[in-house]
Amino acid sequence: MASEIKQGTLDFINHLPILQVITPMLIAPVLVVLNNKTLSWLLSFVGALACLLISVLLLQAVSDGSTLRYYLGGWVPPIGIEYRIDAANALLLFLISMISAIVLIFSYSSLHAEIPEDKHTLFYACFLLCLTGLLGVVATADIFNVFVFLEISSLSTYVLVAQGSYLDRRALSASFNYLIMGTIGATFFVIGIGYLYMATGSLNMMDIAERVSQLGQNRTIQAGFAFIVVGMGLKLAMVPLHVWLPNAYTYAPTVVTCFLAATATKVALYVLIRFVFSVFNYEDSFVNELFFLLLMPLAIIAMIAASVIAIFKQNLKKLLAYSSLAQIGYMLLGLSLMSQKGLASSLVHMVNHGFTKAALFMSLGAFMLNTKNIYIKSLKGLGKSMPFTSAAFVIGGLSLIGVPGTAGFISKWLLLEAAIEAGYWLIAILIVVSSLFAVIYIWKIIEVLYFSERAGSYREVSVVTLIPIWILALFCIFLGINTSLTVDVANIAADVLFN
């Protein structure tokens, strides 16, 4: 221990990795102490904006392929906890902070329709804790710290989903299901960490990676890897483990659905990516076979089956939830191709799908402010009475399908390229087929919106509600035209992860 230190030497800039995580964590208890509805919203929004600013600064700092390291408490790893920011997690930090800021604008006008006013303070506190957890999972380079933050985000997520019970009591059972499944997932994950610790005696990702490569073929590590894949599979809703997702997304308040759909599953997928590339050896035959024989078929089943199920859903939130499962399939497929291009497409799709799905769920939320329910028949003719919301929904839908000029096109194109490059022609065809299913279920909604008789007289929602929806819709177009933010950073990230 250096006893010579008389004064701290770190500037504000050095602290960015930790400030990213503790900003929302500091605000959450303040909200509970103050217990004021309007102030809660304001402080949460300011906190989310601060997070956004920090994540942009971080993204700039690492976009040249460099890595920022931060030692908590001044303890040097592998003893202490380390936060390590590179292009891959900076991109995710940006996505999470951006979505949380936009979603909070939306909650200002929509939350009172879904949750009684005396619960708003605690709702925002929970939201910020969830944000803390997600940011922490992404920022940290210590595998046990990943587990802790994962639980912070999951526990607050269960509470947030249950808040939908003021509109529909089924939110409670959905939340309980999610709680059971999520906890099983977390248990598997922590068992996997236990195996890794048993075999290597370390919790720092970089340190473990070094020791794993020295150990060679090792049963303990393989078992640990299998546990971690299953645990994360539950959290990211990989297809046979997805049962919690549709109901949780359907019955949660719109604000929560937007936030979760855009971030939570992506963070779990990021953890999987991080473990494959930064902890385990991705060239290892066990890892490769697991991805080729298990995850790739599951991803393809998700792409096709979930899309088909989505076509037949009458509840639109559930429809989009199933479509989310299919989109998770694309991301998993990109990862399981085990190539630099595939990984980059997976990362790009995380961001693009995040914005797309948030735009779709948010415009559904705006419809719901008027119609009070979200069945397809209640949207009849809303294209005329709510033109701006409907237009935003159409843009989001086009991006979900992958029409050129939208964000979805970029990532699907990259995925197709990666699949063809790897020689999987059949998979490339299946990607296109799955997109055609997306055309069917999006068209089904557009038809009802624009080509049906008006069911009731509704007015367009207020401008405050339209602003966040249109920010997201414009992002869907912007990311489809300007790819420097997503594709370039994702390529650098894939490069960093592979080397």
Next chain:
Amino acid sequence: MKHHLILKVITKFMVGVIVLFGLYVQFHGDYSPGGGFQAGVIIAAAFILYGIVMGLENVQKVMPIWFAQKAAAIGVLVYALTGVFSIVFGFEFLNYHAISPEHPKHGQHYGIILVELGVGITVTFVMIAIYYSFAGRTPRLDDKEW
């Protein structure tokens, strides 16, 4: 005072002892087994015991729900602000050297006490809040129905 007289008398006596022992575990956490988490649970156990024996209304006169909620949040703040203190003085988050740069050992000592205090406060009041939310759900038993 007719029913469970012995329980009630013993409880009144024990509550003080339990809290005292909790505080001992809290502040000796850096020398001996213990610390904020264990101390928090012990102190909360005193309140929960009082609530079980004397009834929920009586314990909530001493410890209202709103107070438990806010105090739990304040505990988190104590912990987090200890970390922020280090950042303000140019050290890493939760680097206790910042508290006493001339004597790093003292700094470490004070730092861990502060952090454990935050943990202790939060655990105490979260435990109490959990007890309240479960106990508040069941219909209250009348004294004669025992």
